[in-house]
Amino acid sequence: MTDSNRGVRGELRQLVRDQLQLLLEKNNFTGAKSLLVPVQPVDIAEAIEGLPESMQVIAFRLLPKAEAIDVYEHLDSAVQFSLLQKFKHQEVLDVVDQMSPDDRAKLFDELPAKVVDRLYTQLSSKEREATALLLGYAEHTAGRIMTPEYISLKETLTVLQSLERIRSLANASEVVYYIYVIDASRHLKGTVSLRDLVISAPERSLNEIMTRDLVSVETDTDQEEVGKLIQRYDLLALPVVDREQRLVGVVTVDDILDILQQEATKDIYALGGLQSDGDNYFQLNLLTVARKRVIWLFVLLLTNTVTATIINSEQEFLQQVVALTAFIPLLTGTGGNVGAQSSTVVIRGLNTEEIKDLGPVQVVWREALAGAILGLILGSLATLWAYVLQGNLMVAVSVGMSLLAIAILASVSGSALPFLFRMIGFDPALMSAPFITTAVDVLGVLIYFKIAKTILLGSS
Numbered sequence: 353m354t355d356s357n358r359g360v361r362g363e364l365r366q367l368v369r370d371q372l373q374l375l376l377e378k379n380n381f382t383g384a385k386s387l388l389v390p391v392q393p394v395d396i397a398e399a400i401e402g403l404p405e406s407m408q409v410i411a412f413r414l415l416p417k418a419e420a421i422d423v424y425e426h427l428d429s430a431v432q433f434s435l436l437q438k439f440k441h442q443e444v445l446d447v448v449d450q451m452s453p454d455d456r457a458k459l460f461d462e463l464p465a466k467v468v469d470r471l472y473t474q475l476s477s478k479e480r481e482a483t484a485l486l487l488g489y490a491e492h493t494a495g496r497i498m499t500p501e502y503i504s505l506k507e508t509l510t511v512l513q514s515l516e517r518i519r520s521l522a523n524a525s526e527v528v529y530y531i532y533v534i535d536a537s538r539h540l541k542g543t544v545s546l547r548d549l550v551i552s553a554p555e556r557s558l559n560e561i562m563t564r565d566l567v568s569v570e571t572d573t574d575q576e577e578v579g580k581l582i583q584r585y586d587l588l589a590l591p592v593v594d595r596e597q598r599l600v601g602v603v604t605v606d607d608i609l610d611i612l613q614q615e616a617t618k619d620i621y622a623l624g625g626l627q628s629d630g631d632n633y634f635q636l637n638l639l640t641v642a643r644k645r646v647i648w649l650f651v652l653l654l655t656n657t658v659t660a661t662i663i664n665s666e667q668e669f670l671q672q673v674v675a676l677t678a679f680i681p682l683l684t685g686t687g688g689n690v691g692a693q694s695s696t697v698v699i700r701g702l703n704t705e706e707i708k709d710l711g712p713v714q715v716v717w718r719e720a721l722a723g724a725i726l727g728l729i730l731g732s733l734a735t736l737w738a739y740v741l742q743g744n745l746m747v748a749v750s751v752g753m754s755l756l757a758i759a760i761l762a763s764v765s766g767s768a769l770p771f772l773f774r775m776i777g778f779d780p781a782l783m784s785a786p787f788i789t790t791a792v793d794v795l796g797v798l799i800y801f802k803i804a805k806t807i808l809l810g811s812s
Contacts, residue, residue, distance in 0.1 A: 397426035429462035453482040495571030498601030501526040512554035687758035688789030694766030723763025727756035750804040
């Protein structure tokens, strides 16, 4: 979609939201209901989320029952819970019971335990069983996000028998573009597309036309790995099997898109030194916002006191060459930026596996060379600028050489530390820009004073 198309769709969504609120304020429920008829469920959900809380339940109740389920699944979890509190008891059961099992499991993850217990016991036996299956798996795994609403057929069926079976099951299945072929013990044997079924002779068996080159995951596979496989092989759905290779569910591409967005948001927040647990940052109260941000900032504050201590210990030397103090922010700021760039590209490379063929040593060496080139360029410019400002060649050379050393150090640190974090079991994104910047500040000041002392005191 082009930027202009995104802009147009964004304006249309805003227009729907504004008109919906205006109609509800005037109690024109017929007009509001007509307004939503041609609108897609995901856009209706966004419009409802933008309404005042008192109007959200009114707008939702205007929707036809079948469409309301689709809209509810697209709503933010906080809005879902708010609506549940306002619904009558039977309305809640009707909505929750008809949700797809994977979306219901996501909702239950967000609700208080007492609410989940009450809703769970009143689900239909079929939906209760499907929900229990998903909730029995660990969070953030393929088993937790899969749907049991798929079509599987025995390999001995003919094409004609398969098509008849699909017609009877299609309405109750979320995935109909792939047909999963199993044996008598439900072991996954292959897949057949609807296209292959339609063009094949009616008397042929599934065993003859199915694709045996399977891509599947087990129930305990991490959801991020599931997303990578779907992206790598351009799949619309990915089968999930247990340890005995029995088919138990399917992960669909629409669910994975949501997960990849959540994972990307989590990594971006980590790069900024923020804690993230999946909540919408801009819907949190300010005390929660401060709590999420203060921990890393406190750690960085303590670390920066080391820099202040180093500078304070060199007061006597700085009093002799006061000009050196003017360039401390330049050196530490540039070093932090270089290190942040290296850590960003390496962390992204680890997430996308773009650097898996290079290995840590080659990546760090490559970044060290890049840092040396950057240091030579920036150091030369800094030397000229320092000489123009101060007119002291030795101070200018100290600044230039320090910048070269700091750039190399920053590049090596920024590229090596994410590998170290991953090796010891931490998220590489925690080795984020604020952390790298602070670490380089401390080491950069040490390097600066060491080089300056060597050059200036050695020349005196």
